[in-house]
Amino acid sequence: MTQAEVPVGSQVYTEHHTTHKAWKWYDYFTFNIDHKVIGIQYLVTTFIFYLIGGLMAVAMRTELATPDPDFLDPNLYNAFLTNHGTIMIFMWIVPASIGGFGNYLVPLMIGARDMAFPKLNALAFWMVPPAGLLLMGSFFFGGAQAGWTSYPPLSEITANTAQSMWILSLVLAGTSSILGSVNFVVTLVKMRVPSQKWDQLPLFCWAIFATSILALVSTPVLAVGLGLLLFDINFGTAFFKPEAGGQVVMYQHLFWFYSHPAVYLMILPIFGIMSEVIPVHARKPIFGYKAIAYSSLAICLVGLFVWVHHMFTSGTPPWMRLFFTISTLIVAVPTGVKIFSWVATLWGGKIRYTSAMLFAIGLLIMFVLGGLSGVTLGTAPVDIHVHDTYYVVAHFHYVLFGGSVFGIYAGIYHWFPKMTGRMMNETLGRIHFALTLIGANLTFLPMHELGLKGMPRRVAMYDPQFAHINVICTIGAFILAFSTVPFIINAIWSWRYGKKAGGNPWNALTLEWTTDSPPIIENWEVLPVVTHGPYDYGMNGHSANGNGYGEAIPPEPSATR
């Protein structure tokens, strides 16, 4: 289907016969323009990057089991920490949650046959593998070593070729993100089935909408910062070189103007996944639909004005420290609204402890702690004490691992039947969950104390007084690494031999469950009509009584082909 053939705002589609109704395996390895194929391409590719980034983390934790740099060369250690951070953020969480789930689900949830610009969509995906290869390739040139923030002047004086590759990789990933975001905004505004009003939009779509706007505003600023850094390194300019009149702090403003909102780019789609998974498995309407939808937009807006809290100890004038203390704290309010709403959704529910639900609840457990430590980091006086220490490492791993990664897993367990047509094994899922929860807490909880007591981050060698706590963290990291094994076995085995899923195994009400599993090419034979809200559980007899758990609700035919 080309872009021109999609009549915007109409139920009736031009006749477009396809000779087959499903993609073959090799279609997933080509430039395919189907949003579902692209979504799965994103998820699988980024998961591979997750494993690579995870191995780097394990190597670093092995190094940190002892205070001396006896396992990794310190230069290699810095290359690992730089690439671990970069990969996890730019090659895993952002592309998996926005690119993977967003592409797969948004058209299905709004009753569209594809994204607004399918070719642009494929193009955006095909920027991700080369971006990852550039990062990996940088190891042949010593690896970028200046941290994922790559502050000059350090980034300008170490491993120049590798640093340039790092920059180009991020610019590629950023371009991909911008292309994807444009696509999501247009798709969500223009491609919904006419019967779907904004207040019937699944919350995941609201989250992707807010995310895309945020990405469109902030990503170009990162590109500017990185571009200037690239010029400084390779072409003799002096934007950030103090000895020639440049300003090193300016880079930090440009970098954090994107990279703080990047936190919301990572977490907002996950919030969306939570809002889909919890009502289905708790058999309850989501509590406070509008509050959750609007709080996504509020986070998107306020999130643009908090970046300086990363620079409280830098060259930041006092008024900035105060303004950004207040604005940072205010982000806690819409975030809190979401958390409370999810907890309230459980009230009076009939909670099914599926693997998806376990990961969703695990996310809540982890994220509350990450959010609370985030509030302490928002206040300038405390932030100044713990900035660039393991306290910060603990905080953002609670948010990004406990938040984003748990959410991605919840999403995979939830939508795996839709994507593959087969159920995942619940026993393996539970083992995976238990190992992940134990591993994550064992790894990241003790880090709070490390930071408060005085251990800086990004060090290959540290004061021996911190050795004991570091051993605990390292053991946790090994458990965390091992926790992926049952998941990988489960995913591969279930994809081939798992129990057949049927169209709607969870008896869910959003539109993606009204088609086959996996959905046919172009998603529906006949486009669905929205007759009820996305979360009307227990209402109008939709799935209560009689309508058993594990049955599909047939789509109501109204549109013709």
Place this chain on the structure above:
Amino acid sequence: MKQIPISLLTLVAGVVITLISIWVGQNHGLLPEQASEQAPLVDNLFNTMMIIATALFLVVEGALVAFMIMFRKREGDETDGEPIEGNLPLEAFWTAIPAIIVIGLGVYSVAVFQEMGGLNPGDHAVMAHGSPSTLVAQMPEGEPIAGDVMPLMAESEGTSSDEVRPYYGFGSPDQDQIKPADLVVNVTGMQYAWLFNYPGDNITTGELHVPVGRDVQLNLSAQDVIHSFWVPQFRLKQDAIPGLKTELRFVATKPGTYPVVCTELCGAYHGGMRSQVVVHPQEEFDQWLDENRVVAEQPVDSTVATNPADMSAIEFLAPVSQAMGIPTDALTHLHVAHDS
């Protein structure tokens, strides 16, 4: 359970959670000892947040776990839960309460920040000029001036070069009587060592010595990359930034030896960039000054510059790894090597 009113249960739970939270806030033992005037201020703020966080943690996680147990699906029950879609008073409540809490914390942290001296770094020089409210442009002496940078901060009219002061960092905690510090130390960060220079006494050392109870001002600068000066026991941290002068003022309150840590990634041996600050009683400090003045008067022109590229990492770091009391000639090596 049925005969106990729900409000009574809530009250009891509230009291218990409050007591636990207050206890945790006072006894978490997560912070190192306090050794500066700023430290108790930061700790009080942290402990307050710890109390609030513990209470919120218990309430939210408690509700979560309780709901998980109370509302689990029973065997054979395939029905849906009760369709509750929202509750406006409840939603208004849980939006308003966190908003009040964070605004309260915001105001409190601003007050603490002010008391710590965060609001007036370097303005004692301006005070001499008679206009305490004037912000001073940060202009490194003897270096090209990036005058157009951050015009927001630069209201530079009326400042001459002799009163150019750092605008970033922590200044005198005393808002009304801004007075010069008792002791000024110039701190230079370089890969991978801190240099402490006592300008009045021509002393340069690898570790910081200060008297207890006196107002100490550190003028921070960096030679190569960004470093960050942190003494965990002082609860103070400030980046040393190439091309930008920053300041840190503190009063040490307790004699002892505390670590000086670099917290900004500054290269491969960043983790090894550790030194210490020795807080002396005044007499001991005077004695230390006397001893070191003698050392400083010895000639250092026998020094030969070496190219760090010819040195192995171990050789390069040897002076640093000696941790305490770096000899002056070794320091000169480093100095010259990094200038070249």
